[in-house]
Amino acid sequence: MSATFVPVATEEAADAPREVVEVVGFSDRIFRGIARGSGITVLAIMSLVGVFLAVRAAEALQSSGVSFLTTQAWEPDGGKFGIAAIIVGTVLIALVAISLAVPMAAAVALYISEYAPRRLKATFISLVDLMAAVPSIVYGLWGLFFLQQHVTGLARWISTYFGWIPFLSVEGADPTDPLSPSTVYTSSSFIAGIVVSLMVAPIICSVMREVFSQTPAGEREGAFALGATRWGMIRAVVLPYGKGGMIGGSMLGLGRALGETIAVFLIISPVFEIQPRILENGTSSVASLIALRYGASSDFALSALFAAGLALFIMTLIVNFIASTIVARSRSGAESDA
């Protein structure tokens, strides 16, 4: 056995701290150069996108001024354009989507992490992750060809019995006439919202499930040992622990819902006025406006589209930023892959 050698202090000069010299070899210098170079390239590309967006938007924003936020029409070549209507449409669709998707996603996440038989767990996890990777156009097709025809009955029922709530009323529909055409209920924010909710639910669900499954086993078993039922344990341990992740996941889903283009584009019929009645035909969203108008645009009209795109980007940026802050501050860690 070798004993630890303890130097005995002598009268000689006290130990001076050794000078640390970092020798960076030739290959390391090249590596750092390349790494820094790729960082700078990515920085350049990303800031180019942002700066270009802002610069191109500036032209339209200067000419319209504050009225850009308050005008409802979209006729850039006539000088009359603004995002009041399309932002309202975008937000309404996203809100319908989130209010449907979050409870569903939370239930699926709780089911998978707490209730599902152990043998089926891995299968369900793969299934939900696979759903999150399904292209949005598939959801759009389903909405366009299936939901559009089958959901009008529900929309009519809601507007008949709950029409006294302002945003659930439908103009131009006569609930007393059973033979009135159902076209007034199609292409609405409600239908687009349902489609987007199915699209974002797997994304929200996989963030929530990840957070729930990280709940410390000791706390779970502690709750059971104190006599809690399973639901009692979920309420007392899993949900408080996963709260940050739940909010963060929902915000991520909201960001995706705001930016969704093609599924919404297929379903809605665009109108350029503030239309808060979600069950009624006609709504609009920023992304589908860009998809609709990019081609036949003059230079100035394109600049106006850039301004709309900038507004959308700023909105999703704020939502994402809040999401990542909440997730980072919560106990549940940083499991939030967008």
Next chain:
Amino acid sequence: MSLTIDQSVTQSVPGPRPATHVVLQEPDAPQERRRSTATLRATDGYAIGGALVAALCMAALLFTSILPFNAPFGFVVVTYLLFVPTYALLVSMDESGPAVRDRVAAVVIHSLAFVMLLALVFVIAYSLIRGAQALRFINFLTKDLASTGPLDPLSSGGVLHAIVGTLIMIGIALAITIPLGVMCAVFLNEIPGGFTRFVRTLVEAMTALPSIVAGLFIYATFILILGFPKSGLAAALAMSVMMLPIIIRSADVVLRLVPGTLREASYAMGSGQWRTVWHVILPTARSGLTTAVILGTARGIGETSPVLLTAGVTASLNTNPFNGPMVSLPLQVFEFVKSPENTFIIRGFGTAGVLMILVLILFVAARLIGGRAPGNLTKRQARRRVAQSIRDVERMSGTTDSTANVTETTTPSP
């Protein structure tokens, strides 16, 4: 109460530790019945079944003779709304408050999860079933649409041009994003500092970039300002702008999971930073990096909007990404369903089916390669590593003549 009994038992037993008390089986004792540890009891089943029958009957009564409703969807909803309170009532007859709440919560969560999963599976199955009619024809995968009109039957023409277009576009996009993205993620992890934090913040912000804005950016710069025509290259660039932040962010997360001890061990052996990255960090994170790239790819393949603005539309096969319009699978779906003709709509569903199968293949590949924590080996890898270390022991001990020696050297002597 129980505590005091325990103490008295402990005190009564002589010796430093309480001995385990074994109950001896009496020879004429009745055979003990094994206690059931199953969490599901027969009464639960009776309660659910009874509540379901009661709810069905009440709903039928409401729909046939009391309320003016008749929709089948409404019938299901009303049945469910009646089922939950009935079930709660039945359970409350022999359970206390918290247990009733537990049962009701379990039923609600199960049913919501079931509805959600069913809806998602239905969305996908709907596209596949409606597209099956087109997918049956082999020419759907081997021909393009150059000589096929909206009125031609499904037995002519196909979406080969869109499949090839998608593969070329994603190939170019990956050739840009993999080296740049992975290298940037390495940069974020290896070279700390204020600049790194700034790049990381910017990349995280850019994951919020709506895909349509990425398309609009390439459309305005590459096509309108630089004057290139709409082409596969432009679409690939738009995809790259969209995928780059996603790949960097998830690769960054994966690289952060590499244990610091491995890195320090490598430095302690005297290797430089580059050697450490190349021989330790990247191999350790390989499966995670692959998953990050593949999931980013699935996202890029499925997006329609960047391609919509930049690729143009064509019906014929174009293998040159630098010249002429090129179409991708989601864009082709979009073009098909804009047509009112039924065969085109069926083709649209078929194309969506092809796209989903492509995504499924990518996803399965990601699951097979990735999904393992660093250092967590497959059986085959573990076997190979054991064989390797046996060879090493052999080589170092210098006894290479017989296998008997090998087994001796590999088994550590106590």
